[in-house]
Amino acid sequence: MATENFQHSYSLTEIAKQLGRPRTTVQEWRNQFKPYLPTVQGTQGRTTRYEASALALFQLIAHLKEANEPISIIEQALIENSATTSDNTTANIPxxxxxxxxxxxxxxxxxxxxxxxxxxxxxxxxxxxxxxxxxxxxxxxxxxxxxxxxxxxxxxxxxxxxxxxxxxxxxxxxxxxxxxxxxxxxx
Missing domain, CATH: 1.20.5 (Single alpha-helices involved in coiled-coils or other helix-helix interfaces)
Known part of the structure; x- marks a missing residue:
């Protein structure tokens, strides 16, 4: 099951390529909104991998950033979206x-x-x-x-x-x- 999660996960570089954004920008977003982004268990630091739902959340962040929305609005949207995607994710959100x-x-x-x-x-x-x-x-x-x-x-x-x-x-x-x-x- 761990390999299954790993195959359906993304690194920060892969997410940046999917979004067509520089890795540093995506990394900055990750630092800002880390509590809301689901990661694959057992990965950490430079080897951190993100679940498929995290890709959707990064796309949401990119869309809201393009619309010049404030951080509080983005956080609220992340809370709402992560609550609808899975109950496990909301359990991880403090x-x-x-x-x-x-x-x-x-x-x-x-x-x-x-x-x-x-x-x-x-x-x-x-x-x-x-x-x-x-x-x-x-x-x-x-x-x-x-x-x-x-x-x-x-x-x-x-x-x-x-x-x-x-x-x-x-x-x-x-x-x-x-x-x-x-x-x-x-x-």
């Missing part, structure tokens, strides 16, 4: 949907947690900005008060100096005048 769904659920939970964390950080940042604004206004008010106090001190010092000068000038004038008797006697 179902990634539950894993993807679980991964997306975990990602959604993580994103929700991140959003909540971002909201908390933004709220704290807003509070800090308000606090900074309050402190800034208080500082400006204190600086204004300090400037007023300094101006009052300068004014007071200036008046004090003026008063002292006036008093000194009066004393000098009184000394120059002499006293009451010097005015009377004109000396």
């Amino acid at each position: 179902s990634f949907q539950p894993q993807v769904y679980e991964g997306l659920k975990q990602l959604a939970v993580a994103l929700d947690e991140q959003r909540q964390l971002n909201k908390a950080i933004m709220k704290e940042l807003q509070e800090l900005r308000q606090q900074q604004t309050t402190y800034y206004h208080e500082l400006m008010e204190l600086l204004d008060r300090q400037n007023n106090v300094e101006e009052n001190i300068r004014t007071r010092d200036f008046r004090l100096l003026e008063t002292m000068r006036d008093m000194q000038d009066k004393k000098k004038k009184e000394k120059q005048r002499g006293g009451f008797f010097s005015i009377v006697f004109n000396r």
